[in-house]
Amino acid sequence: MPTISRKGLLMPESPIRKLVPFAEGAKKRGVKVIHLNIGQPDIKTPQIAIDAIKNCDMDILAYSRTEGSDTYREKIAQYYAKNDIHVLAQDIIVTTGGSEALSFTMGTIADAEDEIIIPEPFYANYNGFATAAGIKVVPVVSHIESNFALPPIEEFEKLITPNTKAILICNPGNPTGYLYSREEIKKLAKIVKKHNLFLIADEVYREFTYDGKEHYSILQEEGLEENAIIVDSVSKRYSMCGARIGYLVSRNKEFVKTALKFAQARLSPPTYAQIASEAALDTPQEYFDDVKKEYVARRNVLISELKKIEGIKVAEPQGAFYCIAELPIDNSDTFAQWLLEDFNVDGETVMVAPAAGFYATEGLGTKQIRIAYVLEKEELIRAVYIIKEALKAYKS
Structure with a gap:
């Protein structure tokens, strides 16, 4: 058998x-x-996104560009600029959901038996993506008693080995709902620069912060141009889980160039969903x-x-x-x-x-x-x- x-x-x-x-x-x-x-x-879902599909009159449902359409990536860059995150369209690759963005990221930065440190509990599929890539997840425990705050940075330091490639966080967190503070992001920035690691932030819940607290992105932190990678998605932001549109964002040109090869292997992200997602960017505040x-x-x-x-x-x-x-x-x-x-x-x-x-x-x-x-x-x-x-x- x-x-x-x-x-x-x-x-x-x-x-x-x-x-x-x-x-x-x-x-x-x-x-x-x-x-x-x-x-x-x-x-x-915002009506503007639904209407964009209803009113589409294309004759051929063709492949899109591997990295996503030019107009969509330009509008994504404008969206980030409104959130004090300054990137260019060429820093963005549109993916089939945030899941594919995570998969491309892991494949781009790590080889089999390499390690990624993740505060746990974490989004369960990180385990699956890591297993598929042959990567070892190294957990650092956060605790319910501290509301799942970032563990002491010394705990991360203890876990770093020659095989460590990155630290991955979800901010705000799934499954905890924890929102990392500016000070916590700065601590992570310092350690990844010290050890020459990537810092990956899954920021798909950026819009959903409460009690007057604001989201601080890793791409707002100066000096992380070569280290920072954002994973993002339209799924929760616009209640468009079925669109399966996400993107990865980085100012590290070598990372983007390499991730694009993974994207080319799957041809392109879905065309109709990009049309809806581009329209969704005009959703009123x-x-x-x-x-x-x-x-x-x-x-x-x-x-x-x-x-x-x-x-x-x-x-x-x-x-x-x-x-x-x-x-x-x-x-x-x-x-x-x-x-x-x-x-x-x-x-x-x-x-x-x-x-x-x-x-x-x-x-x-x-x-x-x-x-x-x-x-x-x-x-x-x-x-x-x-x-x-x-x-x-x-x-x-």
């Missing part, structure tokens, strides 16, 4: 999607499932103001309701739309599956994302879940009530 690759066997399951069969089973039994597991916003206001209200309701449950520990997100909660249970994977298979309140249950899959260190996060607060406030209140009743009934 033919054998599967070692790489394939090591590829991790998605902690977000692996419970889908159990959710589908619950729905077939007539149970309503409230989805707290996935960051699919219920916010409407009021859209983002309203979306932020809504997410703050949802966050406040969620955190308030969770804190009413005895034995729960919860981090308070300052950005994005996720939070990590630690439950009084032994194993959140087992609990999450039990919620879908064996528990409901008046025909309703919840689907959560077990947090162990957001860690690289074995044994961490086993009592934690990630909650995406992308639902209306009333639905979030109902979901937390179901979790509260479930914890009463659950025998860990």
Whole structure:
């Protein structure tokens, strides 16, 4: 019998999607499932993006340029300039989602057995991209007690080896919602320059910062021209997850030139989605103001309701739309599956994302879940009530 690759066997399951069969089973039994597991916003996509596709009258749906259309990349550069990030169109490669941008980045900067240091918990697919590239993820632990703040820089220093190629952060963070401060970014900038490393920042949630706090990009930090790489996406910013458009951005010309070769191997990003994404850049500021206001209200309701449950520990997100909660249970994977298979309140249950899959260190996060607060406030209140009743009934 033919054998599967070692790489394939090591590829991790998605902690977000692996419970889908159990959710589908619950729905077939007539149970309503409230989805707290996935960051699919219920916010409407800007109409300007939808209309751009509806009104497109092209006769041939042709390949686009490998790096994305000139007009789109020029407008992306203008968008960044409004955010005090000054780059040129040629510093940008449009990709098929932020996922492809991350994949191209890892392939460009690291060889098999090289290492990337990542504060954990982190976006689960970083593990998958690293496995596909044969790269070793070296985690540095952040803690719920400190709201998942940047670990002491000395902890990073201890982990740097001759094989270390980069430090990767998500800012604001998925799954934690933590927003790195200007001071924390400066600490990271200092260490990557000292050790001649890349600093990769996944900044797809840049617009979603709360409590008067502002996002500080690594490309706003002077002196990182050769070190800084941004991964970005339209998915969450414009509620366009299905467009599958992202981009990577760097002033390091050698990096961009090399990443473009990876992009050429997949030909081009999707044409229609670029049309919609380019139009979305003209979305008025009021859209983002309203979306932020809504997410703050949802966050406040969620955190308030969770804190009413005895034995729960919860981090308070300052950005994005996720939070990590630690439950009084032994194993959140087992609990999450039990919620879908064996528990409901008046025909309703919840689907959560077990947090162990957001860690690289074995044994961490086993009592934690990630909650995406992308639902209306009333639905979030109902979901937390179901979790509260479930914890009463659950025998860990």
